[in-house]
Structures are given as C-alpha cells and as structure tokens.
Amino acid sequence: MAKHNEIGHLGESIAENLLLEKGYTILERNWNFRHLEIDLIAKKDPYLAIVEVKTRTSTYAEKMPYEYVDQQKRKNLVIAGNAYIQMKELDLFLRFDIISVLLDNSATKILDIKHLEGAFVPPLQTVN
Numbered sequence: 001m002a003k004h005n006e007i008g009h010l011g012e013s014i015a016e017n018l019l020l021e022k023g024y025t026i027l028e029r030n031w032n033f034r035h036l037e038i039d040l041i042a043k044k045d046p047y048l049a050i051v052e053v054k055t056r057t058s059t060y061a062e063k064m065p066y067e068y069v070d071q072q073k074r075k076n077l078v079i080a081g082n083a084y085i086q087m088k089e090l091d092l093f094l095r096f097d098i099i100s101v102l103l104d105n106s107a108t109k110i111l112d113i114k115h116l117e118g119a120f121v122p123p124l125q126t127v128n
Helices: 003-021 071-087
Strands: 025-033 036-044 047-057 093-103 110-120
Touching: 003 025, 003 036, 003 047, 003 093, 003 110, 025 071, 036 071, 047 071, 071 093
Parallel strands: 047 093
Antiparallel strands: 025 036, 036 047, 093 110
C-alpha cells in the first residue's frame, strides 16, 4: 500500500475512535456509491453524519487538512449522502462533518485533530 494510503487509513481509524468516544455509532466505513466514497457514516440521534476525513503529516501541511475539502468533494459527499439516506430509508437529519487529522512527520503522534460538525451546508435546491 502506498504511504499516503496508509496515512489516510490511519487518519480514518483515529477519526472513528474520536466519534466513538463522543457517543456516535459507526454505520459504515469507506462506503461507496457509484464512483463516490464516504469515509465514515456515523449516527448520533437525531443526526446522520457524513464524515470526510482529511489526514496530513506535518511534512506536507501547507494548510490544515480540513482546508483540502474542495467544492467538488463537497458536492460528491452531498450526492452520496443523499443516496445513502434514501437507500437505507432513514429518518434522520443529514449533516456533513469533516475530521481533520494532523500527524507528525513519522505519523506516530497526533499534532492536531478537529471535528468540524456541520462543516458545510449543501446549497438549497430550487424548484422551477
């Protein structure tokens, strides 16, 4: 496995543990819909949290990991999140979170971790 994939999986494990400590139930990890992927899907009533995990080591940290979630990624998360809630017929509020994990150069120590609940709100759909 490539080093950046190992770092990503480590960050997802750290994020999953953080959510469990906060009382969330993890429903899915690396859930796929078509060509889209959601890192973590977690539940804590009344919310279904669609969680994007961004992990970087301090070597490559030009900015904080959460700042790497661009508009296209947000759009993809909204599409996949909506698909998940419809497929599972869930009656929960949908929320989009980002967990940002910054590790030291050797990826052995957490330098910073942030859970941004409701990190972004999808644009409103207009009906013509």
